[in-house]
Amino acid sequence: MNSQNKARLPEITQHYKPPFNLRRFIRTNSAQLGILGVFVTLWIIFIVSAPKTFLAPHIYSAFMASTPFFAIMAIPLTIVVIAKEIDLSFPSIMAMGMVSFNYTYGATTFIHNTTIQVFLAIVAALVTGAIIGWLNGFIIVKFGIPSLVVTIGTQFLWSGADLVLTQGANFSLEYIKQTFFYNLFVGTIGPYFPMQMFWLIVVTILGWILLNRHRFGAHVYLIGDNINSAELMGINTGRVRIQAFMLVGVVSAFAGILASFYVAYFWPNVGGGYLLQTLASVFLGGTSVFGGTGTILGTFLGAFIIGAIEAATVAVGLTGFWTNFIYGLIIVLSVIMHTYLRKRGE
Amino acid sequence: MEEYRLELKHVSKSFGEVQALENINFHLGQNEVVGLLGDNGAGKSTLIKIITGYHQPTSGEIYFNGKKVDHLTVPKARELGLETVYQERALAELQTLWRNIFLGRELTTWMGFLDIQRMRDETYRLMTESMGFTSRAVNPDSLVGKYSGGEKQGVAIVRALFFNADIVVLDEPTMGLSLKESAKLISFVNGIKQAGKSAIFIDHNILHVYNVADRVVVIDRGRVAGEFQTKNIGLNELMDKMVRVAETGRLS
Ligand SMILES: Nc1ncnc2c1ncn2[C@@H]1O[C@H](COP(=O)(O)OP(=O)(O)OP(=O)(O)O)[C@@H](O)[C@H]1O
Numbered sequence: 001m002n003s004q005n006k007a008r009l010p011e012i013t014q015h016y017k018p019p020f021n022l023r024r025f026i027r028t029n030s031a032q033l034g035i036l037g038v039f040v041t042l043w044i045i046f047i048v049s050a051p052k053t054f055l056a057p058h059i060y061s062a063f064m065a066s067t068p069f070f071a072i073m074a075i076p077l078t079i080v081v082i083a084k085e086i087d088l089s090f091p092s093i094m095a096m097g098m099v100s101f102n103y104t105y106g107a108t109t110f111i112h113n114t115t116i117q118v119f120l121a122i123v124a125a126l127v128t129g130a131i132i133g134w135l136n137g138f139i140i141v142k143f144g145i146p147s148l149v150v151t152i153g154t155q156f157l158w159s160g161a162d163l164v165l166t167q168g169a170n171f172s173l174e175y176i177k178q179t180f181f182y183n184l185f186v187g188t189i190g191p192y193f194p195m196q197m198f199w200l201i202v203v204t205i206l207g208w209i210l211l212n213r214h215r216f217g218a219h220v221y222l223i224g225d226n227i228n229s230a231e232l233m234g235i236n237t238g239r240v241r242i243q244a245f246m247l248v249g250v251v252s253a254f255a256g257i258l259a260s261f262y263v264a265y266f267w268p269n270v271g272g273g274y275l276l277q278t279l280a281s282v283f284l285g286g287t288s289v290f291g292g293t294g295t296i297l298g299t300f301l302g303a304f305i306i307g308a309i310e311a312a313t314v315a316v317g318l319t320g321f322w323t324n325f326i327y328g329l330i331i332v333l334s335v336i337m338h339t340y341l342r343k344r345g346e
Numbered sequence: 347m348e349e350y351r352l353e354l355k356h357v358s359k360s361f362g363e364v365q366a367l368e369n370i371n372f373h374l375g376q377n378e379v380v381g382l383l384g385d386n387g388a389g390k391s392t393l394i395k396i397i398t399g400y401h402q403p404t405s406g407e408i409y410f411n412g413k414k415v416d417h418l419t420v421p422k423a424r425e426l427g428l429e430t431v432y433q434e435r436a437l438a439e440l441q442t443l444w445r446n447i448f449l450g451r452e453l454t455t456w457m458g459f460l461d462i463q464r465m466r467d468e469t470y471r472l473m474t475e476s477m478g479f480t481s482r483a484v485n486p487d488s489l490v491g492k493y494s495g496g497e498k499q500g501v502a503i504v505r506a507l508f509f510n511a512d513i514v515v516l517d518e519p520t521m522g523l524s525l526k527e528s529a530k531l532i533s534f535v536n537g538i539k540q541a542g543k544s545a546i547f548i549d550h551n552i553l554h555v556y557n558v559a560d561r562v563v564v565i566d567r568g569r570v571a572g573e574f575q576t577k578n579i580g581l582n583e584l585m586d587k588m589v590r591v592a593e594t595g596r597l598s
């Protein structure tokens with residue numbers, strides 16, 4: 001159909017290349033510049049108040065080791081939120097992926113090859129994530145139930161299923177260290193660069209391409225902006241939204257693998273504690289709950305602000321009791337900033 | 347006999363309790379402009395949304411060039427050569443002009459990757475050649491939500507005309523347009539006719555309908571109340587008829 005459209009068009013003789021205009025650049029990228037400003041400001045505050053900690057590479061290595069576990073899920077979650085939906089079930093998907101992982105590993109012992117077993121277990125975990133994501137999307141689209149309601153339900157459902165299936169057991173995954181997957185997923189490049197950071201960067205780039213350079217992303221923005229217009233113009237809004245939920249599913253299962261591999265241990269509540277941090281990354285990054293606007297880069301920066309605050313609070317000399325207070329302060333102030341920037345941009 | 351470009355047979359549509367259309371028989375000839383007239387809530391928009399594939403009829407059949415089409419969808423109707431200016435305009439206001447122009451049929455290179463430069467170029471050309479936008483605020487990268495009402499409408503209209511459809515459906519395209527812009531639109535529709543294409547034109551301004559339509563179909567409370575050729579009737583007579591329809595539900 002596209003080639004047909006093109007064939008009917010006359011040749012382009014004149015390219016549209018507007019001259020670079022700083023004010024326009026600032027206006028169109030205000031959300032990303034805003035969060036970048038917050039990021040840099042906080043960073044300077046940290047360096048000034050705790051120069052010993054923040055001028056040494058060690059702390060950055062620590063951030064890059066711990067932040068990706070939730071940041072990686074914030075990327076597809078951004079896509080879902082831009083489509084004016086929400087997913088609160090990803091912590092349980094992290095766990096269910098690992099449940100599949102364990103079952104598959106256990107059921108394939110006859111292969112007598114740990115690497116192949118782990119490989120199959122990884123595939124099973126990712127497929128499980130995709131299926132649960134599909135189910136979320138399917139229920140939301142088919143029955144027209146708000147995603148907030150559906151995914152609160154499925155979060156309980158799958159975290160319950162997780163406990164029933166594992167009987168709450170937790171155990172070591174020491175065997176993964178015999179396979180190259182361990183180093184591939186959670187090893188380090190050189191002394192300081194954790195592999196989970198590498199995977200976060202990969203997912204971020206893929207998410208950015210999908211959202212900004214692919215028809216899928218164009219449709220995500222349009223659906224979040226005005227779903228009625230999207231439908232009148234022939235976009236399959238149901239399919240696109242289901243695909244977005246599947247992305248969250250797959251990446252959450254992958255995050256479950258990363259988090260479990262990192263400690264080489266299986267906890268049934270591996271996803272616990274990530275819910276609010278992940279959501280906060282998305283909103284801190286300037287993605288609007290009202291749909292239609294948001295950026296991957298904003299989320300990426302948002303996640304590292306979230307990821308740095310806890311360590312920074314302590315390094316700066318405050319007690320750990322301050323952490324949540326400072327989280328809250330930064331989130332509330334940033335969201336106010338984003339709302340203000342959006343109003344001005346309109 | 348020549349096939350109709352488009353035909354509806356015994357089409358009904360209900361939304362739950364509301365029977366919006368009842369046993370509609372309607373056709374659009376080759377190279378014909380049909381005007382739809384009718385009161386608010388008569389069912390005109392519902393009728394055209396069935397033609398564009400947005401609504402599925404509760405019962406009845408749809409034919410394009412004499413061929414029956416089952417399960418018509420918006421992309422399918424578009425492939426069959428139909429483009430639409432919806433009454434609600436169907437724009438995405440937080441998005442740029444170029445994204446709105448190509449809403450739902452983005453130009454792609456391979457595997458669904460967007461050909462953004464091409465879409466911006468095309469949008470720029472349309473702006474300068476077809477839309478005649480004079481405001482500096484209007485460019486391919488500006489957000490449509492900031493445009494004036496008439497400019498937004500211009501986007502919806504140009505978008506439908508740009509893809510060179512064989513059948514153009516216009517649902518109240520002159521609503522909110524200035525006199526000058528309305529006149530331009532009317533000459534556009536006449537241009538569609540001259541180019542050998544067909545159009546369905548809905549407007550509450552009888553004068554507009556009278557000026558562009560070959561034939562007028564009057565819809566009343568979900569039924570076809572009657573139809574006539576504009577060349578057989580004077581404007582005054584048409585106005586009298588419309589008053590009579592409003593009072594009695596029948597054309598004659
Ligand atoms: N999606 C819908 N759900 C329920 N009822 C609808 C829907 N769309 C239209 N209707 C009803 O169907 C009837 C016909 O509506 P329609 O929009 O086709 O009228 P219209 O002739 O276009 O009117 P107007 O001139 O005001 O645009 C109205 O009673 C309307 O309330």
Ligand SMILES: [Mg+2]
Binds near residue numbers: 391517
């Ligand atoms: Mg209408």
